[in-house]
Amino acid sequence: MTSASFKLIRQQHQKLSQQLHHHSYRYHTLDQPEITDSEYDQLLKKLLDIEAQHPELITPDSPSQRVGSTPLSGFSPAKHVTPMLSLENAFNGSDLRDFDTRVKRFLSRTEDLQYLCEPKLDGVAVALTYQQGKLIRGATRGNGLTGEDITQNVRTIGAIPLQLQNDYPEQLEVRGEIYMELEAFRKLNLQRREEGEATFANPRNLTAGSLRQLDPKLTASRTLTISCYGIGAISGEMPATHQQLLEALSHWGFKVNLSIIQTADNIEAVIDRYAELQAIRETLPYEIDGMVIKVNSIALQQELGEKSRTPRWAIAAKFPARQEQTVLESVRLQVGRTGAVTPVANLRPVNVSGVTVSSASLHNWDEISRLDVRIGDTIVVERAGDVIPDIVRVVLEKRSGNETLISEPSHCPSCGSKLIRELDEVVPRCQNLDCPARLKESLKHFCSREAMDIEGLGDRQIDQLLRLKLVNSIADLYRLRREDLFQFERMGDKLADKLLKAIAASKQRPLENFIFALGIRHVGKHLAKLIVHHFDSLEKLAATTTEELLALHEIGPQVSASIVHFFNAETNQKLLQDLQELGVNPHKEERISGDRFQGKTFVFTGSLERFSRKEGTALVEAQGGRVSGSVSKKTDYVVAGAEAGSKLTKAEQLGIQILSEDDFLQLIEQDIEK
Ligand SMILES: NC(=O)c1ccc[n+]([C@@H]2O[C@H](COP(=O)([O-])OP(=O)(O)OC[C@H]3O[C@@H](n4cnc5c(N)ncnc54)[C@H](O)[C@@H]3O)[C@@H](O)[C@H]2O)c1
């Protein structure tokens, strides 16, 4: 090679390194990536390819040698006992076969080589330290050697045990991925979209943002959970295989994805499982961005050891990004119930990994200028967990010059009044309280299932009510007469009766539904529940102060200000009075109900002392859970009282989480406190 061409390669290497450092900082330290993960992975692969050809270019500060990025200074530093590493990447079967070859070349014996295939959850890595079974520290990965101490935030996550169970080791550091389920992510984004707040690009970003901020109340208000996949340190005996280690973790009370983890006896079986997992990716309740393959035997893991940045005994097989190119045809403006005007892109329909996509989120005008996206542009669209996909970037090579700029509107597309954008806001707002678009969104929200649950009043019917001018406010819903409804298209006697009945029935909804239905900014279903737990009646809530609200576990300054502001507004006071006069009488339900145990099955066994079986069952069912009489693979929790027998043994064999009576009550209370 001539010295001139080597110089060129060195320059290329330098440029890639700079780019990678920049993006790694944006992603790991600021939680504000500018490119997608797959674009980052491609850049890294280019760098690795150059370094494979020219090892002399590998310096200790090359992105290929470093994990993560600098920890944030707002947190106390948390030094790791053993480094938290990254994983090498594979993108296809051939990369996996290369991995298998490398592993076998390194090992002195390979007869009992077996792999473990785990889903690669896309969240934030944490190290949880336990002493004598008590959680004493939670830390982020940071740069691998030092992370951030986020103990206070981690403690608010219900799925992280504060106290371990059974025969736990005296010293233990567990590693896992904190993440947010898709449904919770979508709900939160929807709420933020309606309120004109910045939405999150994907659940990982949201998780990182919720964990790495200084107010534990904010962390607690976001429904995060965890999946544990390994350890950093352990006292006492180490299990023989990684699978046994994971089973032990589950036995001690950690959440482990046991049902989806599989062993594979050779690399072809691994590749089959990779395809299988990719096929079920869309059906999982959380985002996975690949599959992690680990050598199952701990002895073999130790023989293989680590490189500077990655272990030799594991690899991450990434899934391809769910991206396609299409054309942005036009932009429509949506007016939310708080008056926020947000832009949505109408796209030429395109199939993105099995789903037809015809619109994408543009988020807000800052985002539009950052992307420099214009009408007529060819763009890259990506599905990343949200119902509405994202625009990743503009394909500049395809720009013809005929594209038109997307300008920020000055007037409301619905009522024509002047829009105002406050300094700290990302979108402009219509200030007109009587704006038809705002009323429509408020009505839709008010009637929705999780709010007043008025069956038969969906989007279409609400459109008609407004068009026929039968309703000019939320209170008007309760003033509707039978004859009014006959102005509807295709309305018969039966249907009209049914609708009137549904409206009347909504007068007796639980208070938490009503508070949620009011559409107070920042008050989602979860907070509405919390508020009802503390204020017995609407009157008490309406008379509250910011100080009183701030004393509650999950309520911060923004939320408390918003609630007080809502009840101080004259129009809202009038609305509440009208509703009361019309007989809307929301009440506090005796037992706090929720959906925290939705899809979960409990089994009670042994003799229970703190509560009866019937009471226990009621508590589980109030949270949407199920109680069964026998233990099977489908059981999620076994609550064991004194002298529990065969059911307990079976649960232990199956690695099902076992709760003492106290653990169970703690689990129930956690929800009520939150
Ligand atoms: N978009 C950007 O600008 C940008 C910048 C930097 C990094 N990234 C992305 O971040 C990732 C790279 O960072 P990385 O070093 O964290 O590597 P990685 O995410 O590829 O792999 C390591 C991580 O995987 C996680 N993990 C999930 N399930 C696991 C399991 N079952 N077993 C073990 N680990 C598991 C752990 O948190 C671990 O730290 C890539 O996805 C990359 O695309 C993106």
Ligand SMILES: [Zn+2]
């Ligand atoms: Zn308007």
